[in-house]
Amino acid sequence: DAGVIQSPRHEVTEMGQEVTLRCKPISGHDYLFWYRQTMMRGLELLIYFNNNVPIDDSGMPEDRFSAKMPNASFSTLKIQPSEPRDSAVYFCASSFGTATYEQYFGPGTRLTVT
Amino acid sequence: AQSVSQHNHHVILSEAASLELGCNYSYGGTVNLFWYVQYPGQHLQLLLKYFSGDPLVKGIKGFEAEFIKSKFSFNLRKPSVQWSDTAEYFCAVNGSSNTGKLIFGQGTTLQVKP
Numbered sequence: 001d002a003g004v005i006q007s008p009r010h011e012v013t014e015m016g017q018e019v020t021l022r023c024k025p026i027s028g029h030d031y032l033f034w035y036r037q038t039m040m041r042g043l044e045l046l047i048y049f050n051n052n053v054p055i056d057d058s059g060m061p062e063d064r065f066s067a068k069m070p071n072a073s074f075s076t077l078k079i080q081p082s083e084p085r086d087s088a089v090y091f092c093a094s095s096f097g098t099a100t101y102e103q104y105f106g107p108g109t110r111l112t113v114t
Numbered sequence: 115a116q117s118v119s120q121h122n123h124h125v126i127l128s129e130a131a132s133l134e135l136g137c138n139y140s141y142g143g144t145v146n147l148f149w150y151v152q153y154p155g156q157h158l159q160l161l162l163k164y165f166s167g168d169p170l171v172k173g174i175k176g177f178e179a180e181f182i183k184s185k186f187s188f189n190l191r192k193p194s195v196q197w198s199d200t201a202e203y204f205c206a207v208n209g210s211s212n213t214g215k216l217i218f219g220q221g222t223t224l225q226v227k228p
Contacts (some may be wrong), residue, residue, distance in 0.1 A: 006214075032169075033215075033216075042218070042219075042220040042221050043158075043204060043218045043221065045215065045218075046217075048215060055215075056215065071182070091157060091158070093158075102160055102163060103216060104160075105150075105157040105158040105159070106157060107156070107157045108157055
């Protein structure tokens with residue numbers, strides 16, 4: 001299996017622009033998680049899905065952030081408009097069921113907003 | 115609410131020194147516990163996990179962790195560290211809420227000097 005795939009790996013954009021991050025979970029996994037990692041705040045869970053349905057979005061910072069999962073093999077995290085404080089590494093992770101809770105992480109997208 | 119506390123934010127050791135990283139969690143019920151590692155520039159990878167049974171868990175690369183229920187702790191250990199162990203280490207917990215959601219600690223940066 002190719003593992004969790006994220007694109008792009010690096011994104012540099014100007015403040016005010018829309019940013020879309022993409023994730024393809026491991027085939028057969030029914031949970032998908034979006035995390036943000038910064039030096040100041042560490043690893044934060046933004047939102048997670050179960051069977052394509054958002055379960056908990058309490059970690060989403062504000063309305064500028066939105067996430068979708070139109071099908072079992074694809075998810076997006078969108079920031080509109082982006083701000084410099086959104087600069088971080090965004091990780092996607094997936095897992096199978098609740099029996100193991102073991103999450104498999106993607107390589108991350110390093111976002112820089114200037 | 116569940117929470118995870120990692121006592122050491124930054125640890126510096128010489129090669130061959132012994133390692134112990136502290137992790138405490140707050141949750142009164144049955145828990146599943148994890149240690150993840152993030153090597154420089156890479157994504158998080160699972161080191162080891164505890165679900166039930168023997169409280170001493172052995173993981174990859176010579177790491178082990180001991181679950182002490184009475185102390186709500188799950189400390190990570192390695193008898194002799196190597197320069198290649200330089201990384202950030204995250205403790206995570208999931209309670210029996212069957213949500214698949216992990217709560218991560220703030221992470222501990224380990225620097226091993228050759």
